[in-house]
Amino acid sequence: MAYAATYDNEKALRRDVERAAQKGFLPQGQTGQSTTEGGVIGAFGVVLGNFRTQKTITVSYVRDPRWLASRAAEEHGRSAKTALERTSKSQRELDAARQELRTALASAESDPTSLAAQRRLLGAALSARGKLSDFIKREAEFENSFRAAAGAHDAAVASAAKAQVLPATPDVASRLAAAARAASVEMDEVARIVPDQQQIVRTFETLAAAQDTRAKKGSDLGKAQAALSATQAELEASSRTPEAPAKRRLFGLLSPRDPAVELDRAGIKLETAQYDLAQAEQHVLGLEQALSESLEIWEERVRSPLRRSIVG
Structure with missing residues (x-):
């Protein structure tokens, strides 16, 4: 110019x-x-x-070539400083996510059959995976910025221009690069365990829903038994006072009702409720067996890899 x-x-x-x-x-x-x-x-x-x-x-x-060199060193230095701040923030967030993952795993280990604990572990694993990915990305941005800043700094020094102090030393950059490589390994490990953890949480949720259904069917059975008992009592009462039904039908207030038919209907409802409860019980037993098998898979594919490679 x-x-x-x-x-x-x-x-x-x-x-x-x-x-x-x-x-x-x-x-x-x-x-x-x-x-x-x-x-x-x-x-x-x-x-x-x-x-x-x-x-x-x-x-x-x-x-002035010296001014250009100084300006370039200053601009690249600012970029590198910003990238370092972002990387450091990302690393702090990653450390917090790792700690949450440790805590969640310990909770799941103490009670593997707890749906809440397994959900928390899944959430912590997903959060850690995101923080690992973010840290790797931020470190790569810092590495590129630091290299550019170092090159501009050397060029400014060579031209006898004023050069800003670099925001980090080569040792710091090297340590961050090593941390990013380790984070990449961790992210691969978490990515492998997430599908299995998602599956076990789904199994827990399905079992919980089946248990709720079983409880409802049990309640329906109780109501059907109560309705049958009430119909039987009404039938007995009507047999002792045959004039009562005629009084209830007076002026068409109630439709004619045969107590024997009502008793048959109540009996059918009771049998249906008993069948539904038996089906619900069978469904729950099958899911409990599936959950037992899932917990064995969880021990092998989720807990052990996390304990060995990430949490430990």
């Missing part, structure tokens, strides 16, 4: 030279030392060799 300016006095030239220097521009031909060829203005070392008349001075300004 370059531009030219024309002056009719040296005072204006001096003023612009100072302003241009603040923006990283130098008069073309300036070397940083005094020279006598082409005209000199004081200690500025300005070579006025581009164009000069008796009344005007025309000077071309160009970017």
Whole structure:
């Protein structure tokens, strides 16, 4: 980038030279030392060799390579600092997710048949997987930013320009890279156990729903037994007082009702309730057996890998 300016006095030239220097521009031909060829203005070392008349001075300004190098080092340094802050934040969140995973696993180990504990373990595993992925991504961003900042810093030093201090040392970058590699291994492990943990939670949930259904069918059976008993009692009462049904039918307030038919209906409802409860009991027994098998798989495919590779 370059531009030219024309002056009719040296005072204006001096003023612009100072302003241009603040923006990283130098008069073309300036070397940083005094020279006598082409005209000199004081200690500025300005070579006025581009164009000069008796009344005007025309000077071309160009970017100072040192300013460019310093600016590049500053910008890359800021980017690297931001990336480091994000990576550090992500690492703290990952440490918290790991701790939650340890706690959730311990809870599930103490009571493997607890649906709440298994749900919590699944949630902790999913959270850890997300935090692991985020940390790996952030570390890669920092690594790229740090390399660019280090290169810009070296270039600034080589050109004798002002260079900002890097936001991290190579040792810090190396430790973060090693942590990201370890996190990648952990993420693969978590990704393998998540489907099995999801399956066991579904089995628990299905069993819980079946147990609720069994309880409802038991309640329905109780109601059917109560209804049968009430119908039997009504039939006995009507047999002792044959005039009662006629009184109830007076003025068409109640439709004619045969107690014997009502008794048959109550008996059918009772048999249906007994059958439904038996079916519900059989369903629960099958799910309990499936859960027992799932817990064996959980021990092998979920608990042991987590305890060995991540939590331990």
